[in-house]
Amino acid sequence: MLESILAGLSGLGSGALSLLSTQGWPNFVMLLTGGALLYLGVRKGVEPLLLVPIGFGCMLVNIPFGGLNEEGGLLRTLYEMGVANELFPLLIFIGIGAMIDFTPLLERPSLLLFGAAGQVGIFLTLLLALALGFTHAESVSIAIIGACDGPTAIYVTSQYAPHLLGAVSVAAYSYMALVPIIQPPIMRALTTQKERTVRMATPKTSVSARTRLLFPIVVTLVGGLIAPKGLPLLGTIMLGNFMRESGVVARLTKASENEIANVVTLFLGLAIGSTMEGHAFLTPQTLAIFGLGFLAICLDTAAGVLFGKIVCWATRGQVNPLIGAAGISAFPMAARVAQAQGQRYDKKNYLLMHAAGANTGGQIGSVVAAAVMLSILQAMGIN
Amino acid sequence: MDKWSFGLTLLGVGVAGTFLTLWLLALAARVLKKLFPLEPEERP
Secondary structure: OHHHHHHHHHOOOHHHHHHHOHHHHHHHHHHHHHHHHHHHHHHOOOOHHHHHHHHHHHHHHOOOOOOOOOOOOHHHHHHHHHOOOOHHHHHHHHHHHHHOOOHHHHHOHHHHHHHHHOOHHHHHHHHHHHHOOOOHHHHHHHHHHHHOOHHHHHHHHHHHOHHHHHHHHHHHHHHHHOHHHHHHHHHHHHOOHHHHOOOOOOOOOOOOHHHHHHHHHHHHHHHHHHOHHHHHHHHHHHHHHHHHHHOOOHHHHHHHHHHHHHHHHHHHHHHHHOOOOHHHHOOHHHHHHHHHHHHHHHHHHHHHHHHHHHHHHHOOOOOOHHHHHHOOOOOOHHHHHHHHHHHHHOOOOOOHHHHHHHHHHHHHHHHHHHHHHHHHHHHOOOO | OOHHHHHHHHHHHHHHHHHHHHHHHHHHHHHHHHHOOOOHHHOO
């Protein structure tokens, strides 16, 4: 009887004992990290929709013997039902497509090229990751942080380096939120006072409803035919946008941008948090990933601004190079940063509509860059 | 494939492919605007 009671009692507090043992320190550190993510999300407003479930998932998976990440456990089930098979990021893409208005971009379609320049950081970071000794597949997954697009980063990483998913996702979402802090010094360093005060002509309203309706179909066809491996990314974002512009499936559009996106965001966040188990997460690799992710965003910004300078020169000063920094996917933060920097040097300079066009171009650009990268990798036999 | 061939191939083909695709999309958007201009009733 006494033995039975002692055996029963030994089951209580086993988590605490494991945590306080010498083997438990990685879980202890990650519990603090989960708490820090919750603090950032709740108190600082840093991407709370993602960081709150990620932070909580991180805490759940680091409490020893909880079993949530074992076969049949809640977090493992969520991971397998939507991350391992890339379903969740694609469902979120339908919602994103339903929320995007491409009108500012369609007013001036050449702004799409800013969306291309804003992705150069992806490919430069790939070289840096390779130089640091990461494998081909790992380097691809780290470089994609430069897409500045959470779902794209998750989609690519879950295919090529699922063991890096936690670090890549947290880096991608954190740096997206830090765009207003990361970009301005680079923008100022690469432009002259004269360039920053360039005023751009007010765009005319020139986009018909039919153009807006057909644009997502054209993007799907052109992008899908050039880089078919990325069709799931392009196709889902354009499906959402087509539903929005068609106006005949308002219920589906609303469900995509609200209920479906919200439920999937919760599941996705928890599933990503489940990949942050201390023993697997606390490695020098994770630190390197955060460093490379930061560089990726800096390189994107620099490439965008330098491309803007070239366009400014080619158009004899009709384009403000600051909007080049908005050619990344972080919407609408990057556009607001360009506007704020422009107004810092000329209070009456209104760059927002142009920057918003470049920013939506960046949203398409990030998906196209990922699609191109995936198609090249497939052709190289790296799947 | 060694890492530099891999990285430089992705850099060259990736950047060129991204620019080319987005340039084609910009071209297609221009064509769409020409084919379907703003109708008078759509003007603000």
